[in-house]
Amino acid sequence: MTVIGVVGAGAMGTGIAQVAARAGHGVVLADARDGATANARASIAKSTARDVEKGRMSQSDADALIGRIDFRTEALSDDLAPYSSCGLVIEAVIEDLETKRALFRQLESVVAAECVLATNTSSLSVAGIASACERSSRVVGIHFFNPAPLMSLVEVVPWLGGDPAVANASLDLMRRWKKTPVMASDTPGFIVNRVARPFYGEALRLLDEGVADVATIDWAMKDMGGFRMGPFELMDFIGNDVNYAVTRSVFEAMFFDPRYKPSLTQKRLVESNFLGKKTGRGYYDYRAGATTPEPAKDANTGLLIFERILAMLINEAIDAVFMRVASPEDVDLAMTKGVNYPKGLLAWANELGLERVHGWLERLQAEYGEDRYRPSPLLKRMAREGRRFFE
Numbered sequence: 001m002t003v004i005g006v007v008g009a010g011a012m013g014t015g016i017a018q019v020a021a022r023a024g025h026g027v028v029l030a031d032a033r034d035g036a037t038a039n040a041r042a043s044i045a046k047s048t049a050r051d052v053e054k055g056r057m058s059q060s061d062a063d064a065l066i067g068r069i070d071f072r073t074e075a076l077s078d079d080l081a082p083y084s085s086c087g088l089v090i091e092a093v094i095e096d097l098e099t100k101r102a103l104f105r106q107l108e109s110v111v112a113a114e115c116v117l118a119t120n121t122s123s124l125s126v127a128g129i130a131s132a133c134e135r136s137s138r139v140v141g142i143h144f145f146n147p148a149p150l151m152s153l154v155e156v157v158p159w160l161g162g163d164p165a166v167a168n169a170s171l172d173l174m175r176r177w178k179k180t181p182v183m184a185s186d187t188p189g190f191i192v193n194r195v196a197r198p199f200y201g202e203a204l205r206l207l208d209e210g211v212a213d214v215a216t217i218d219w220a221m222k223d224m225g226g227f228r229m230g231p232f233e234l235m236d237f238i239g240n241d242v243n244y245a246v247t248r249s250v251f252e253a254m255f256f257d258p259r260y261k262p263s264l265t266q267k268r269l270v271e272s273n274f275l276g277k278k279t280g281r282g283y284y285d286y287r288a289g290a291t292t293p294e295p296a297k298d299a300n301t302g303l304l305i306f307e308r309i310l311a312m313l314i315n316e317a318i319d320a321v322f323m324r325v326a327s328p329e330d331v332d333l334a335m336t337k338g339v340n341y342p343k344g345l346l347a348w349a350n351e352l353g354l355e356r357v358h359g360w361l362e363r364l365q366a367e368y369g370e371d372r373y374r375p376s377p378l379l380k381r382m383a384r385e386g387r388r389f390f391e
Contacts, residue, residue, distance in 0.1 A: 001025055002087035005111075007076070007103060009033075012120060013092035014040040015148030018047065021068040022149070023177045028082050030072035032093075037071040044069070047149060080110045088173075090118045090142060095245075097124050101132035108133050116166055118142040122193055123249040126159040126186045137163040140170050143190060145338050152180040153338035159186045180337050182330035188253035191326050191334040193246055195345065197260055198312030200243060203231035204263035206308065212301055214283045219295035220302035221309060226342035231309070232283040236276030240269050240283075258372040259316070310348070311360040315376050317345035321389075322378035328389050346389040358383035 004020040006013045009031035017029045017040065031037055048062035057065075072082050083089050089111060091103055104117055111117070117139045119129050130139035141157025154174045158167035167183070174181035184190040189197070203217050212220070218230020235243045244266050251260040269275070269282060276282035284292065317335065321328050332344025349357055358375050365373035375383075382388070 003028065003085050005083040005086035005089035006092060007031075007080075007083070007089065007107075008092035009036040009040040009071075010092065011043075012144065012146055012148060013090075014043050015146065016090055016092060016120065016144055017069055018044050018065070018149050019144075019177055019179075021065045025068065027069045028072065028086060029069055030074075030076040030082055032076045034075050036075075037073060041066070041069075041071045078106060080106050083107060084110045084112075086111060086115055088116045088118060090120055092120045095121060095124060097128055100124065100129045104129060104132045104139065108135060114138075116140065116170070118170065120144055123189055123246050123253075125188075125253075126157050127161070130159050130161065136161055138166055140166050141184075141186065141190070142170055142174070143184075145192070151338070152178075153192070153334060154179045154181045155184045155190045155192065155334065155338075156181050157184050157186050157190055180333065182326060182334045184326050184330070184334075185324060187323070187325050189246070189250045191320060191331060192338040194250060194325065195313065195316045195320055195331065195335060196339055197247060197250060198309060198316055200231050200235055201247065201260065201263065202309045202312045203305075204265055206305055207232075208263060208265055212296065212305060213293065215293040215295040216297075216301065217305050219297060220305040223297075224302050224306040225310060228340055228342075235266075236282035236284055236286075238276070239278055240266055240275045244270050258370060259312075259374075261372065307360055308364065311357055311364070312373075314345050314349045314352075314357050315361055315379060318349065318379045318382075319376035321346070322376050350388045350390070354379060354383040354388070355386070 001024055003026045005028045006017045007030065009029055013029065017027045021027045029037055029040060044066060048057060048065060051057040052059050052062050089107055091100060093099055093103060100119060100121065107117055113135065119126060119141050120143055121129065121141060122143055126141040130136040133139055140162055143155040143157060145151035145153050156167055156170045156174065158164065171181045171183065182191060188194060206212060206217055207214060214232040218232050221227045221230045244262060247260065247262045251262055254260055273279055274281040277286055280287045317331050320326060320331055328346050332346050335341045336344055358379055361373055361375040
């Protein structure tokens with residue numbers, strides 16, 4: 001069975017190594033930071049012990065899983081020889097284009113000609129990373145979601161000069177790993193990080209306008225929309241620095257399209273180091289003795305919030321189909337499996353009626369006069385023709 005290399009032993013790299021080992025592969029895991037792989041071993045041991053305790057895995061299987069991972073104790077340097085025997089190497093290092101390009105150039109000098117090189121980037125151009133290699137056709141994006149052992153979605157991202165066989169083989173491999181893979185084009189944010197932007201962005205816009213406070217907006221999306229977490233709870237959980245960085249990345253990569261414009265409110269929170277749960281303060285105060293604010297449970301305000309955010313989400317999902325980011329089936333699969341939305345956004349549009357959603361957006365665009373609220377051409381066309389998705 002193919003030996004899998006994972007570069008980077010942070011939370012994501014550790015999770016990917018665990019997934020590959022659970023599927024029966026030998027795994028090489030290394031990191032440039034001293035002690036990182038020791039922490040990774042401890043994390044996987046804790047995770048598998050929990051699986052054993054809950055009856056999801058036997059102790060012998062847990063021991064075998066850990067035994068299949070070669071936790072390289074020496075800090076990774078310019079010598080990447082430990083990966084020479086791998087048939088697939090997945091990088092999970094910091095989200096910096098030049099760092100990833102340099103790593104791929106180094107990997108190419110030690111791995112076999114048939115070895116596939118995969119990037120786990122969530123927002124960078126796969127083409128930009130792949131072009132650092134001489135044999136660039138073997139590069140592909142394989143984007144896992146955190147925590148990788150628990151989240152089933154994987155975005156497989158071919159690029160302009162990639163070998164289609166590599167992308168198809170990656171899809172097949174992810175299915176063998178018991179994952180749910182979707183194919184996404186090499187566009188900013190791929191599927192999930194593109195389509196999900198209005199969940200945060202429009203919630204922040206409502207807050208900036210003073211339509212409602214954070215607790216009320218979160219309440220509306222959970223109570224009326226069925227979302228597991230409200231947008232501000234989720235941003236505090238993810239980390240406002242991380243969420244703001246992805247928003248900025250997508251905004252800049254989409255040539256400053258106003259649909260993806262970041263919020264000054266979030267920028268100020270990041271500058272104040274109010275990053276959410278990890279720093280004790282974000283949109284909410286998590287410090288000892290802090291009081292959680294109560295939402296103003298006004299049905300009319302709640303409905304306005306829910307409809308406005310949902311309209312923007314649906315429009316983004318439809319535009320992703322229009323711009324051939326992914327198929328309608330993969331868009332809905334990605335949003336339910338990748339971010340646990342209560343329904344696929346395109347299926348939701350069918351239920352509401354595309355004419356109704358189009359009307360919501362037209363009213364917003366007329367009121368604000370902003371390109372931010374422009375309906376997707378595909379939404380306009382399908383609403384006019386009375387069409388539905390998946391027919």
